[in-house]
Amino acid sequence: MLDWFRLQPDEVAALQLSLKVAATAVIVSLPFGIAAAYALARGRFWGRSALNTLVHLPLVLPPVVTGYLLLLTFGRRGPVGAFLYDWFGFTFSFRWTGAALAAGVMAFPLLVRAIRLSIEAVDRRLEAAAGTLGASPLVVFFTVTLPLSLPGILAGAVLAFAKAIGEFGATITFVSNIPGETQTLPSAIYTFTQVPGGDAGAMRLVLIAVAVSVFALLLSEYFARRLDRKLDLQ
């Protein structure tokens, strides 16, 4: 009976790959996410609503469209992909890095939303006070705005991580479904459902996916609550 629960090597590989892909996606996109969230929360510039639309696009586009657009842009023959390959010998195509890019793009709207809300909730009067104490706008950002919105940033990062783990459509369109390289958890589940006798493997991975997602949601909620408490007492 217990044998049923034992993961097969390729299932372990899919899980490990998913964790690596999701962690990379979140860590690399975090600075961009914070910058975009700050620009949207505080910026008064031309093109702000265009930026807002661009950030949220992956949320509403069919994932297969996002994946295809990534392929056109970052594929070996795409403008950015060709540049990266010619100059740095770096490629996203059919590599786990491409899966991370797809996951990062798909999770970006969630990341930016959470961070933006927490930045908007920071009391601007505290930032003004920091300014009178000699803090330049950059110092104000790093010593007041960022620490006060930290729980929201963590909540957004955890949520984005969960989303990145579950990303399927854009990933499989962009980098296909290669075991050990781009076969993430959802891709592996999909593969299992396509072959006879794959039910047990699919079910094991489904349980893992559910567990990871529930845990991430709870953790994200926890950080969001801490943010509320922090802001109440400001």
Added chain:
Amino acid sequence: MIEIALYQRLGEFTLDASFESDAQVTALSGSSGAGKTTILNSIAGLIRSERGKIVVSGRVLVDTEKGVYVPRHKRRIGYVFQDARLFPHLSVERNLKYGRWLSGSTAPLEPVVELLGIGHLLKRSPRLLSGGEAQRVAIGRALLADPALLLLDEPLSALDQPRREEILPFLEALPKKTGVPILYVSHARDEIARLAGKIVWLENGRVVGEDVTGK
């Protein structure tokens, strides 16, 4: 020491005020809506006036005619807000050190801490302070940033009478012990009488009178 001339329209309200003062403590007084806080915010660089000139201890901070505008973080204007505005994510001690760190000053904490009687609060979070304690910490934080002028915006208005009596002696001792000139906004006559060397009366955005108390 300070020379202020400001003109600004804010909807229905027009601020058109100018005054000078050499006093150690200058009080700005008048009913609410007279433009007192607007003047303080302009001096601190939190709002930008349409026309005007602000000179503090010989240093021109704003001169719209000559296109001079020093950004707030380079003005060295200490500002104690009505609502203290301590940083909730830093301890009292780190709040105190915040402006000192940025100014590059090496002044020790102890004299200020002793003057304001906040030694026992250093390790605490600002969330756990009473209104009077928070206000004293805010004064200390502004002082340690080595300001050329200290702005106090009704620092006692949020406090009840016993608390006010607790802080007033500290405020009285400030100018003598620190040498930093103070611009003090209040509409409480007793406070003004105890603290100010010069009083500027404001009404509807205009200066309607000045008194020198000779302090």
